[in-house]
Amino acid sequence: MTVPMMFGMVSLMLFNVVDSFFVSQLGTKQLAALGFTFPVSFTIISLSIGLSIGTSATIARLIGSGASDKARQLTTDNLLITGLLMMVIATLAILTIDPVFRLLGAGDDLLPYIHDYMSVWFAGAVFYVLIMVSNSSLRATGDTTTPALIMALSSILNLILDPLLIFGWGPFPQMGIKGAATASIIAWGATACLALLNLYARKGLLVLHIESISAAMQHWLTVMKIGFPAALSNMMTPIAAAIMTAVVATNGPEAVAAFGVGNRLESLSLLANLALSMTLPPFISQNFGRGNVARVGDAYRAAVKFALLWQAFIYVLLLMFAGGIGALFSDNDEVVDLISLWVLIVPLGFGFQAVTFLTASSFNALHQPIRAMRISIFRLFILYVPLGCAGNYLDGLQGMFIGFVVANMCTAAIAFWWMRRHLRRL
Template structure:
């Protein structure tokens, strides 16, 4: 077995990382979370840029891009699951002081992730036509879908590598580098989109295919930078494989957490699709308002979404070191922040409710329905944040099935049934109230469940 690890590992066996085991808890979490907020915003802009520039090509290319969402989201869900499993596993090893195993696991995980994604890309490319016809795409859209997805599938290899590499960096406590990489890829995509879609000088206009190529270039460069950071700066990669059996064990360790996390993530769009179908019975104005509400929801929960990505490495490292008191303190601090922050966001939304609605529509009915959404639904955002922070904390302490049960309970035991019942009894207002009740009840259950678990560590 030949090792090509960086030279400085011959002198020290420490992974370069911020001190999550001894630093003050709240300042550490704040310092880690703020860069991730910027990173999440940059990812949102990545998707907005693709949609905007493709929309300039006409209705059919934009409709084709819309058809790709369910398939691309499945790959994204897999990448999120792998990221969750990677972060929780590596952070626990770092916290326990097992740096050598953390490096080997990171290496094995990235190798197997690459092999898995190559297999998925090849297989998916071969079934583009039957897959998208099954989703309802017609003959007029299939050429656009083929042009886009035949490139996107292979580009997704680099996308997943970025996600898993970034989660490895976060496991060491570094959230600035992942945020910078996400921002860099978004800016590069924004620059390349118009250049490749519409052409310029000697560069031909590639249409929707250009959008896919722009994404692949941005992802591939960011993936290389991420891997270099892991190897050179963080010391979390070694250029060796101990054995196939050890690599398989490491993969299973990651997937034990990653697979349930991926399934949990896939449940959200399914529940959203069901409720959108119910909203559609109230007319296109209701669907428009509900769509605006969903976009506002992501923005309103931005800080806590970022916190849900930075809390797990902190929890996992301290869990691995056996510092239960710091784990409890971090979790309870996150819950308090979630409730207080979302209460402030709700007050701000109320102050500007009418103006927010008019930004998205000239229709009085749509503006009125957006205002109704703002009045009711964000009341539950603090509790919704508690729910996903609790789920991410369960993943961090290597209890993935409990995290998945929370998602199932929220979405399919409470959210969808209560939303449907509320709609039956009180129309859209009743549905929105049902959403709030579902979030409150789930948060209470999840919090008590986590509290009991934390008392045992």
Template sequence: MKPDLLNGEIRPTLIKMTLPMMLGIVSLMLFNVADSYFVSRLGTEPLAALGFTFPVSFTVISLSIGLSVGTSATIARLIGSGNASGARQLTTDNLLLTTLLMVLIASFFVLFIDPLFRLLGAGDTLMPYIHSYMSVWFFGSVFYVLIMVSNSSLRACGDTRTPAMLMGFSSVMNLLLDPLLIFGWGPLPALGIQGAAIASLIAWGIAAAAALANLYLRKGLLVLRIESLSVAMQHWLMVMKIGFPAALSNMMTPITAAIMTAVVATHGPEAVAAFGVGNRLESLSLLANLALSMTLPPFISQNFGRGQVVRVRAAYLSAVRFALLWQALIYIILFIFAGGIGALFSDQAEVINLISLWILIVPLGFGFQAVTFLTASSFNAVHQPMKAMRISVFRLFILYVPCGYLGNYLAGLEGMFVAFVIANMCTAAMAFRWMQRHLNSLNPLTTLK
């Protein structure tokens, strides 16, 4: 039974929506972990090259998140107002324009792989690996974004099981294809690090086709026509009014990650390899709250559209409490198994030690980091994207980067990692206070205009 976002009990409804997404994101995050694991079998240099790709690839992923946020908030509003035909046309127009945008972005990035990664600090020995991987990955990202936007359309109407199944399917496909294409098998040649990118492209391509078929055949959220270019552009602008600031906010993360990667690179390729593994473990560690950040906005958007501000406030506070408690549990688990986790990704003692150091310090701030992005997603859900973007600017450019630089200057990598925790704590406190102030200012009968 589809969850009742407007009338159902808040906590059970959020749990019912979030659990499938959590399982789906587990499988999706294993995408990156699987790539890191299999590529690490090729040696330190390919793993370091994969670490350099993270800031750039996450830029594209952040764009897809922004588009998804705008899509979910806008479609949820239309559904809440009873405008089903408008929701179908907007979904169609949005997917078409998203595809065109991603093809242009992928083509642009492929032309500038060398200067871009040299700017990040990649040396001559790593560039062949980076070029081999990213020249394929960028075009695969077109399908990835299609999956993300399609899934956000489904979540807007309360369906989180189908998106979870699609993410799980693509992850299993990637896991099966990775060793076959990276190391070769039978008639299949060993493609090395490029095999990991090809595996992603194939898995995302099949999942994107399945997502579109589901939207059209089962959900009726697609129509095989465009009313007019002007209507399509109006729909695109409706999505981008929220999606563009959200995309910019998410793009700030890889930009700062790129800056920090360049700083880490001064400590050698072993440090970059460990930092790249840490970035992927971060996503996996935050997966429950990432799932909640995808299911909380449709709940908030529909209830805010109906003027049910009390339910909006209760849902937000419930999410904050969960974030802090859950991430404390995750830290304990990571702390206990720190050494063993490092050994999974490398057989070099220095890399293992650096991964362990990252695990012992950085995840202490994950609960506060989760509060920060849950607050930002809640601001987007109540159609306040600029406030969400200000949170990201404050965290990343006022605290995260300056503190990271200072920590590295004073105490090396250990100082940098401690600075990350402090930045997350301060931002979470500020973001929570802003959201409380905004919710307290709302009239209980507030509705979207």
């Protein structure tokens, strides 16, 4: 189940890279404007991830318990209320673009570009959220290939449409930065329709009626009991990253450059386990719904073993190519040395970091979202940020990197113990 999701996640990463590449051809102001949009757009993305987690856990448990009719009705109601909610959010967001981005520090020279991009992006965000929720519904049935193909198709459509609409190639109008947003919503709109069609025609998880508005709201709130804490947990990561970036900046611009490269390498290094964290929950939820707790425990322990062994393998690979990795990203000797230092220390904790987020996703799958959120809060704000800051104070970047590893090790040990205790109780 995990392998197709890996390719799907790679395609999502390329989606943003493609947008940044083509917008950068327009000029520095347009690229800076696109950078300002990230914190706001990530809020919508976090909401969609939270809804996806709640959807997958709820539907998979219903399927596992044999309540197929209820699963169909909940899937339908959840998508309907989500779509209506996103329309309201998009309308309010479009009306408040200027004050929100002024608050973030955008100047008058960038606001026209931000407005051009976000007014279109917000209007089409409903399609992005519907794709995420539909794909999580498909994964709840055990199908990860179809969601991966849908994500890949979305990225391909965006890649094709971006230059056509940004630069006005052929018969297409030259839309500038607005063209990047238009390309995104066309890609999302087309693939959202495809995802919904799969749910209706292939999986039989959509019905063409609702029982009542109150019942639909109750179903949506059931999903949000898991989805809202998951969304909050997801939003904590960029907040912690922003804090640590500010601390890194005290060591100079070279340190910031190396740290930025490290963050990109981290996403790639953890790719397999990030994909596993999306496919493990429906497996756990279905077996939990069936009452097969022993199989839930087997799956969780197997995932933990894989995470530790796989990340150990990735660490060896990174060590083998440490010097070359630094030179690939910079020709500044100091930056290359700092990247090599990052490679030597930080990936030692990736296996433990993977255990942490696999445990959190497993708690969500077991309908324990508050426990999952506590793990994220504990890791980021009780250990990761404080130990990173303390390490930086005592020994600069080397101390900070060691602090990151210690934080991940301690959190993984506590999370693993907590999950084992919970499974014994079940």
